[in-house]
Amino acid sequence: MKEYMLLTLLIPFLGTVLGSAFVFFMKRGMPVLAQKSLLGFASGVMVAASVWSLLIPGMEMCAGMGRMAVVPAVVGLLAGMALLLAIDKLTPHLHIGCAEPEGPRCRLSRTAMLSLAVTIHNLPEGMSVGVVLAGAMQGGGQITAAAAMAMALGIAIQNVPEGAIVSMPMRAAGNSRLRSFAMGALSGLVEPVGGLLVVLLASAITPAMPYLLAFAAGAMLYVVVEELIPEMSEGEHSNVGTIGFAVGFTLMMVLDVVLG
Secondary structure, eight states, rough: OHHHHHHHHHHHHHHHHHHGGGGTTSOOOHHHHHHHHHHHHHHHHHHHHIIIIIIIIHHHHHGGGGGHHHHHHHHHHHHHHHHHHHHHSSSSSSSOOSSSOOOSSSOOHHHHHHHHHHHHHHHHHHHHHHHHHHHHOOOOOSHHHHHHHHHHHHHHHHHHHHHHHHHHHHHHHOOOHHHHHHHHHHHHTTHHHHHHHHTGGGGGGGGGHHHHHHHHHHHHHIIIIIHHHHHHHSSSHHHHHHHHHHHHHHHHHHHHHHHH
């Protein structure tokens, strides 16, 4: 079981590493069409994961509460969004494609602030995998080990383009290929770390599991609405991003239903 747990936690990180390695094979920055389609794909995966793998199982755990089963989902969802909003405001970071950083003023380099932005993005993904895995390990039937694996695979798939989206702009900014790859890959390291912390605390957080599932969903949805969709919709070819969203959402939904 320990080996399965570690594999599930590491799969999303491996997706980021694979995507970051694109910098060794592409001479120029990522084409706009490709970037928008990949941003849309990532958005679709995260929205589908939030609904099918987090919110719905959380409400099923509270089925005995009747109509009040929605309360943990509402509280957790809003809390997750509130935390990411606070982190967004208190952490100096730079979004991909933006000229001006956000958050408090600091002396960090643009590369460091870009890395912080990606870390903010990846944290809720790691938490989500950890929460689903913890729910599967506790049993009960609402969340299965296969569902946890589906969640990890879905996040890993969306991390492949995400890794490329991070490493390629760093290379275009003048960093070496190796440094660009390393920064892109390391941006995903927070995912298995965050997921592992959630799993280790699983026994202590069992009563709060429905809230935690919704919390992870809220954090992921915040990232989608605040970062991915605006970047996808800006300028030309926004319809390509919409198509990518549909593909990502459908793929994650199928993975969750088939494997879960």
